Amino acid sequence: MTRTIQNVIDGKSVDAASGRTTDLIDPCTGELFGTAALSSDLDVDAAYESAAAAFELWKTVSPRERQALLLQIADAVEAAAEELIAAESQNTGKPIALLRADELPDAVDQIRFFAGASRVLEGLSAGEYTSGHTSYIRREPIGVIGQVAPWNYPLLEAVGKFAPAIAAGNTVVLKPSDTTPVSTVLLASIAAEFLPPGVLNVVCGDRDTGRAVVSHPTAQMVAITGSVRAGFEVARTAADDAKRAHLELGGKSPVIVFADADLDSAATTIAEAGYYNAGQDCTAATRVLVAESVADDFAARLAERARETKVGSPTDPDVFCGPLNNANQLAQVSGFVERTPGHAAVLAGGTQLGTRGYFWAPTVIAGLRQDDEMSQNEIFGPVITIQTFSDEADAVRSANDVRFGLASSVWTTDNSTAMRVSSRLDFGTVWVNCHTVNVSEMPHGGFKHSGYGKNLSMYALDDYTRIKHVMHNIAP
Structure with missing residues (x-):
């Protein structure tokens, strides 16, 4: 019926x-x-x-x-x-x-x-x-x-x-x-x-x-x-x-991970904030900027979290990631991944799951550059991309170098770093050591496009x- x-x-x-x-x-x-x-x-x-x-x-x-x-x-x-x-x-x-x-x-x-x-x-x-x-x-x-x-x-x-x-x-x-x-x-x-x-x-x-x-x-x-x-x-x-x-x-939320961050905890929370609602969130944690010195280690941790994320029926209590919303969105996500540039690498996922419905495997793509399509445009799917930065100034510059200004997060154990970077990020929300946490008492809204x-x-x-x-x- x-x-x-x-x-x-x-x-x-x-x-x-x-x-x-x-x-x-x-x-x-x-x-x-x-x-x-x-x-x-x-x-x-x-x-x-x-x-x-x-x-x-x-x-x-x-x-x-x-x-x-x-x-x-x-x-x-x-x-x-x-x-x-x-x-x-x-x-x-x-x-x-x-x-x-x-x-x-x-x-x-x-x-x-x-x-x-x-x-x-x-x-x-x-x-x-x-x-x-x-x-x-x-x-x-x-x-x-x-x-x-x-x-x-x-x-x-x-x-x-x-x-x-x-x-x-x-x-x-x-x-x-x-x-x-x-x-x-x-x-x-x-x-x-x-x-x-x-x-x-x-x-x-x-x-x-x-x-x-x-x-x-x-x-x-x-x-x-x-x-x-x-x-x-x-x-x-x-x-x-x-x-x-x-x-x-729209949004293109930078997730800035400094070398002193708790990498294991950050990987877990960022994966959850990137794959929740199949990544179909303007504030999703899907654009990671990580310090060069820990980039390989952190990318491996994120890829492991992606493979551990269960996708499937909404009635299964262990499922975290459901399908994309519609056929057009599936085609959009698939198109972005298919156009992954040669200097980048798919570390996890990157494929549709099954032939019924619009399920997409939680994906991690490393080696992206600032001017790449996936770094600049909203994918709106369970795809986390990884770029690297050399120092704090480089991180802030890359984070702000998009047309969007909705949300962002900073991951560090140094409060001074968090305060400095938060003040320089051109986004309506800055989370520190967390992501996509909203409360009714605090405003949500962006800048720029x-x-x-x-x-x-x-x-x-x-x-x-x-x-x-x-x-x-x-x-x-």
Whole structure:
């Protein structure tokens, strides 16, 4: 029996107006497991009409009431954990054990964080900043927000989009990826039990649907997590209508391993951070820069970790690495590896596993140079590349010499080295002796071609508000 995934508009589950659908493919088997609504302009119009009507009420709801509703949603998501995990696993191939341990709890935590954060927005204190006049700041919701989420973390990214937006008093039209809409629609259906109709709308569809969501005149702000190409297109469209834009784009995270690092511990953690979610993470630890004096030793340790990483069925509790998300992504990863330059060497993996689904062996490629394709571009798969550096200045120079600026990490037992290098790295996040550790209280977002705007933390909530100055003449 196949799944049928509908839109959620005005609090109701509805088919696309045209009746058209797209196929949903199980990445573990490559076989059809369901269909999803293929939304057109008519569906996007209906979603925005609902969101605009809901905004007139939602913007007047007190932070206390918004908090209470979000906390109820968080409780309901937690209660539906196994259903959400099963849906996410089928749609993405993610290992169930990891979803249960990491991603589902993180999603619940984010909803609860933003529930509380909605009550502690800050601004300049009211006062007489010029004689005879009292000024104060109002921090207000922006309006209706159009959002486009990616396929690598469907559940987490949906939460990261809608939770701060509605916590701040906005309403939302959210489009999930065409390959992974299942958990987002289920999440919206759960939220619809508590939110007023129209506060959270989900429209499924393809790239044309996404363009319609971004370009719609009702949207006062658009937010996307996606490729650099898609982000630039969104930014151009937003500029044409003076919309705000929030862009979380690609990454090419340098992992700088100094000679004094605990190499065994570093290899273990870097492999986990590189192969988690099959490397399909903009912050994945897949670009290693290691000191020349320990490069061979460290490369051998990483290759051993790659061979030890179990790939397979998401129902196997020992599996750490699932399949790539779709056939196009498999072709992209395969193409990068096939084009490995002659001066580099594949130390582990480098091949597709099996003939069913989109599984790729955890891979380590050593001997890369700074201007190589794999050093500069996002592979987005379980492929860790290794370059070497001669000294600290060379490490920082190579790390920063990419167009991305999302995340990075430094591995050393010397605190002075960690402090110096962290201050010089041109990335929105720097981890020291760890990688891909995120918490709701701290911001996540990048520089350069990795976009602008922050997810997580109070900074995300700030992004979804606008500032109004009100001045009263109090002169007698």
